[in-house]
Amino acid sequence: MPEERPTSVLLVEDDEDDYILTRGLLRGIEGTRYEIEWVDNSKRALELIFQSRWDICLVDFRLGEHTGLELIRLARERGSRVPFILLTGMSDRETALEAMSAGASDYLVKGRTDCALLERSIRYAIQQARAMAALARRTEELARSNRELEQFASVVSHDLKSPLQIVTSSLELYSIKHGEHLSPDARLMIDRIMKAVMRAHALIDDLLRYARLNAVVKLAEPVELSSLVDTVIEDLEPAIAETMAQVTRTSLPRVQGNATLLYQVFNNLISNALKFHGASPPRIHIESVESEQRDQEWSFAVHDNGIGIPLEHRDTIFGMFRRLHRRDQYPGTGIGLALCQKIIERHGGRIWAESAPGQGSTFHFTLSKGQEHLLPSADPAT
Numbered sequence: 001m002p003e004e005r006p007t008s009v010l011l012v013e014d015d016e017d018d019y020i021l022t023r024g025l026l027r028g029i030e031g032t033r034y035e036i037e038w039v040d041n042s043k044r045a046l047e048l049i050f051q052s053r054w055d056i057c058l059v060d061f062r063l064g065e066h067t068g069l070e071l072i073r074l075a076r077e078r079g080s081r082v083p084f085i086l087l088t089g090m091s092d093r094e095t096a097l098e099a100m101s102a103g104a105s106d107y108l109v110k111g112r113t114d115c116a117l118l119e120r121s122i123r124y125a126i127q128q129a130r131a132m133a134a135l136a137r138r139t140e141e142l143a144r145s146n147r148e149l150e151q152f153a154s155v156v157s158h159d160l161k162s163p164l165q166i167v168t169s170s171l172e173l174y175s176i177k178h179g180e181h182l183s184p185d186a187r188l189m190i191d192r193i194m195k196a197v198m199r200a201h202a203l204i205d206d207l208l209r210y211a212r213l214n215a216v217v218k219l220a221e222p223v224e225l226s227s228l229v230d231t232v233i234e235d236l237e238p239a240i241a242e243t244m245a246q247v248t249r250t251s252l253p254r255v256q257g258n259a260t261l262l263y264q265v266f267n268n269l270i271s272n273a274l275k276f277h278g279a280s281p282p283r284i285h286i287e288s289v290e291s292e293q294r295d296q297e298w299s300f301a302v303h304d305n306g307i308g309i310p311l312e313h314r315d316t317i318f319g320m321f322r323r324l325h326r327r328d329q330y331p332g333t334g335i336g337l338a339l340c341q342k343i344i345e346r347h348g349g350r351i352w353a354e355s356a357p358g359q360g361s362t363f364h365f366t367l368s369k370g371q372e373h374l375l376p377s378a379d380p381a382t
């Protein structure tokens with residue numbers, strides 16, 4: 001078996017006696033060889049830290065120009081990913097917490113540290129640093145592939161729309177030129193083609209919106225939902241007037257999220273409630289609901305008095321391209337609810353429907369109040 005590579009240690013310690021002591025502990029650890037480089041001042045240490053050869057860096061708390069804590073903080077600020085262990089002469093909680101927040105993996109008290117403790121601490125710090133590096137790599141890869149997907153979607157959508165544009169303008173031109181001589185059949189045909197082109201436009205726009213969701217976006221800005229929903233209602237005014245709908249809402253909270261995405265959620269849900277109405281004019285009510293987990297999440301409901309959804313489809317309607325009706329009955333692309341679900345999940349929430357045919361529907365959704373759903377952004381601009 002090839003012998004394992006020795007663990008490479010940078011020891012930053014201004015006291016030679018302490019250096020000898022720590023070196024003795026490292027040499028006393030059975031089964032692992034340590035290659036130690038000693039440096040006695042923080043200035044030189046800051047230069048050496050950025051060499052990629054270190055597995056671990058042990059830093060004394062008391063150094064000449066900077067404290068060990070300052071050194072760790074500076075190294076982290078400048079992008080060093082080497083794991084640090086702080087060595088101090090005293091044991092107090094405050095220093096321990098400070099060491100961790102500066103970016104150290106552990107904190108050991110000199111004189112109270114033996115070989116076993118030192119070995120365990122080094123092993124843990126190295127493993128943790130490797131896991132963090134792997135996570136950072138994956139996050140960067142994910143952000144890159146999201147950027148590529150978004151670029152791809154933009155290019156494809158542009159390329160798909162160009163021929164549609166040619167069809168539309170050619171047909172318009174043709175209608176203008178020959179309008180008077182066109183037979184009713186020909187007019188019907190042109191009308192059908194125009195409608196199909198409009199559907200294709202809507203589909204491309206929805207797909208693009210869906211693909212863009214993957215790109216890392218700022219999710220934690222304050223959003224006043226009351227005014228956001230008022231804007232949605234205003235923007236849907238033509239459809240509201242046409243269906244003689246009544247849309248009401250309770251007071252809605254200010255949440256942390258992305259306003260553009262949350263606009264899309266309310267817009268899709270209210271549009272659907274307007275579209276899938278029964279014999280009587282739509283009655284739509286948007287409310288903020290008291291959730292049992294109100295410490296962790298906000299909860300909302302959008303009620304309508306429409307045609308309702310059969311039990312067996314209440315979950316499947318959130319899938320891509322899932323539609324329960326023919327296009328000539330109700331227009332649509334079948335992407336709206338899939339988009340809503342993805343947006344809500346990006347906000348750490350859930351979405352579901354309660355409904356029965358002929359009884360109207362209620363779409364419930366939650367948004368997380370925590371930060372755990374936020375992807376670490378690899379792109380500082382987003």
Ligand code: ADP
Pocket residue numbers: 268272273276304306307308309317322323324325331332333334335336337338361
């Ligand atoms: P689209 O509205 O483009 O068809 P969606 O993804 O928004 O696509 O909705 C998927 C399907 O779920 C709809 O086609 C419809 O059958 C059903 N649906 C959605 N919202 C409602 C609603 N408020 N009432 C009844 N059915 C609904």
